[in-house]
Amino acid sequence: MAFKVSEHVTWVGKIDWELRKFHGEELSTHRGSSYNSYLIRDEKTVLVDTVWGPFAGEFVDNLKKEIDLTKIDFIIANHGETDHSGALPALLREIPGTPVYCTANAVKSLKGHYHGDWNFQTVKTGDRINLGATDLIFVEAPMLHWPDSMFCYLTGDNILFSNDAFGQHYATEYMFNDLADQDELYNEAIKYYSNILTPFSKLVEKKINEVVSLNLPVSMICPSHGIIWRKDPLQIVNKYLEWARGYQENQITIVYDTMWNGTRRMAEEIARGIKSADSEVAVKLFNSARSDRNDIITEIFKSKAILVGSSTINKGLLASVAGIMEVIKGLSFKNKKAAAFGAYGWSGESVKLLSAALADAGFAVPVEGIKELWNPDSEARENCFTFGRTFALSLANGKTG
């Protein structure tokens, strides 16, 4: 499959309908993904990025149907991660010596992955190559999301090739944003940002401002995953700016795991207490052992506050809660408040541990957590209700930190 994107650009990537896990088992991809590779044909012919290794043979075979491979003047590797560079070894076996343009850091990552002595040509921000009627301009984008990441921009067609930025893990035959299901597209775009780009939010804002200051007209944004933004392409740029600035909606997310339902009952009473104080706020509950971790992370990203609960086991946390806390810590959420809760039988360390972990992860933890013995009785449930109500009221009053 290949299709025309613009006067000079053809999409030659791979839609991966089957993908359900990415980054090993770390990231769920309920709607598959695509690895977008773009062929630019002007006086010079350039390939921007490739596809993931398992599809290398198919990719090279399809590319041969589109063009005589020896006509490719050079390849751009915007990023060394294997979902975009995985077909480079197979391609370079066909056309050895073809220059690979990339950042200095990408030389390290590509050599690190493939150990190939390829014809690397390093580029930096502002470097420009004439292709005939069009020019390519390079913009380094370190830590969006790897040190080697880069964007490139095609004049004439006014296309920003943004690699992972502005992408989504979303397989669809409608490869343009105006054709795609808008809810699915939005949900995949925010999930992608929440789970991958959150820790780099400051850099996102800085890089967007830097690209905007170049005053380049943008007719399309062509990321390396998901759909191409051709209708109002800057909408996703504006969303990224919004998401990068301590984003929150009027939502509180409750995440818990429970051994014998005591912590679940606490979660439900806390939720009732929150709603009694604020009927407008969205309250969402997730058992972390039974829900998709990346979907929970997306809900946390959208929240102004979270409550995390765990029963105490062996003086510690239940494994699913400990696991999601590790992810939460790495993502460095900003501008969010939190509190802990949990049921216990005799020692009850989980709430103290969770409160410390939430503070360590950058959440404001304005109130002491709540723990209840065994299966909460009516008095304990009332305590949880009051705890939820007080927490919500203090958020509304801005008294929590």
Ligand code: FEO
């Ligand atoms: Fe960072 Fe899509 O690879």
